[in-house]
């Protein structure tokens with residue numbers, strides 16, 4: 001059973017260094033995932049990969065079926081998910097890899113963000129939105145590989161698809177944000193509702209709007225993602241080799257005391 005899943009962001013549509021085992025189409029009660037899941041093998045272990053925006057990048061952030069994507073991962077036996085996210089940096093410079101610790105969700109009800117629309121009513125604890133154990137494993141792997149990665153920071157998730165105004169970025173800064181992106185939410189919360197571990201690995205692709213005089217472009221976002229994709233793949237392969245079979249975190253018990 002593959003226990004690790006990777007949801008690739010902009011610029012990460014496939015993974016190298018893996019032996020292809022097969023492709024799986026998964027049907028879910030929530031509709032179609034972003035595409036078929038790739039099952040691959042490395043280090044004698046299986047993992048699953050799904051590009052969030054589709055193989056041809058045809059699904060914008062506000063149209064991604066986050067519920068189906070995360071549900072499909074669980075159907076395939078995945079217990080831990082690494083979400084890769086391109087982000088703008090508010091104080092962290094482009095090119096930096098980041099393992100954020102916190103999230104502020106500003107998608108404001110614009111996305112289907114729960115598996116519990118009633119009659120089952122569930123309020124999961126989200127004090128720590130990203131699995132602390134999985135973050136720690138990734139930090140250890142990065143250190144062992146000599147890969148610089150910024151630990152911590154707050155990710156603000158906007159609805160998109162437009163980029164932000166200069167005043168919005170200044171407001172986010174006052175809220176305590178370090179990164180701005182469009183895709184970590186509701187993905188992280190949905191994973192928690194299914195008692196899966198979830199961690200976001202961010203690539204700062206650009207300075208957030210208005211921080212430098214320059215206008216933002218999607219070209220710089222994709223270029224930076226391409227530049228860093230080898231490091232991300234190395235990190236994931238290292239993680240696959242390093243992961244213990246058993247989870248030692250609270251994610252697997254997220255539904256305990258969460259139902260009304």
Ligand code: HPA
Nearest residue numbers: 086087088180181182208
């Ligand atoms: N804002 C929002 N999402 C992003 C950005 C940004 O500046 N860069 C990459 N994804």
